[in-house]
Amino acid sequence: MPNAAPPLLPLAYDGSHIDGSLFTAITxxxxxxxxxxxxxxxxxxxxxxxxxxxxxxGWWRARRRDAKAMTLALAAPVSIVAxxxxxxxxxxxxxxxxxxxSVPHAFIVEACPAxxxxxxxxxxxxxxxxxxxxxxxxxxxxxxxxxxxxxLEAFTRVYVGGHYPHDVVGxxxxxxxxxxxxxxxxxxxxxxxxxxxxxxxxxxxVLTADPAGTRAAD
Numbered sequence: 618m619p620n621a622a623p624p625l626l627p628l629a630y631d632g633s634h635i636d637g638s639l640f641t642a643i644t645x646x647x648x649x650x651x652x653x654x655x656x657x658x659x660x661x662x663x664x665x666x667x668x669x670x671x672x673x674x675g676w677w678r679a680r681r682r683d684a685k686a687m688t689l690a691l692a693a694p695v696s697i698v699a700x701x702x703x704x705x706x707x708x709x710x711x712x713x714x715x716x717x718x719s720v721p722h723a724f725i726v727e728a729c730p731a732x733x734x735x736x737x738x739x740x741x742x743x744x745x746x747x748x749x750x751x752x753x754x755x756x757x758x759x760x761x762x763x764x765x766x767x768x769l770e771a772f773t774r775v776y777v778g779g780h781y782p783h784d785v786v787g788x789x790x791x792x793x794x795x796x797x798x799x800x801x802x803x804x805x806x807x808x809x810x811x812x813x814x815x816x817x818x819x820x821x822x823v824l825t826a827d828p829a830g831t832r833a834a835d
Contacts, residue, residue, distance in 0.1 A: 630713040632737060633720050636782045640716055641723050643775045643782070648724035654777075658726050661773040665741060667766045668748035672697075675755045680826040684812035685804055686755060687824050691811065692803035693751035696796040700747035703795050704738050704788060713737040716778055725778035738788035739780045745770045746789040747796035754800050 633640070647654060672693045679690035713736040717729035745767035752760040771785040815825040 631719045632713045632781050640781045644724045644778050647776050654726045657773050658777050661777050664770050671759050671763050675759050684808050688804045688808045688811045689755040692800040696751040696799040697747040699799045700792040700795040701743050704743040708735045711737045727777040727779045737784045739774050739784045741774055742771045742785040742788035743792040746792035750793040750796035751800050
């Protein structure tokens, strides 16, 4: 059974007129595939762990590359946090009601969040898209894998009724440039410091597979 929809709140933005019909079409699919509801609801949250793993793999592989690559690896989580912070500011500014409040007739799998937890942009997809963008600068193969999971993450957010399609698209459009610019800024400013850390000291084994710091590229 879907979760009961709380009533519409006053003085908040109703985004259902943008793509509410597409939203209900996807949640209608959820209604018709109830056997998938539990796995999709589990994955929509647990799936974020995939991006943490991919970022960790990027760091591990960067240990055998130069200081710029390692700086990008270290910048990846910072970039994701930066994108998420920007998204939270936008979310409060836009104040879009969750679909469970503005489309009470829809089939909603996910429990309806608190009234102050707004819909636009999706925090889950912000995290996923930021990870893709940060990894794109670091390792294109990992970024391609992350992109596949990001699309899946975006779909599950609509499938479980947590967001409208425009919430997930907007999150990707917002997160990608923030993550890219943050990673690029850190690569430019922090690479000399990372190179010094790689050259020796307690952090060298974490930052390079060559603790002696003899890589010419550094």
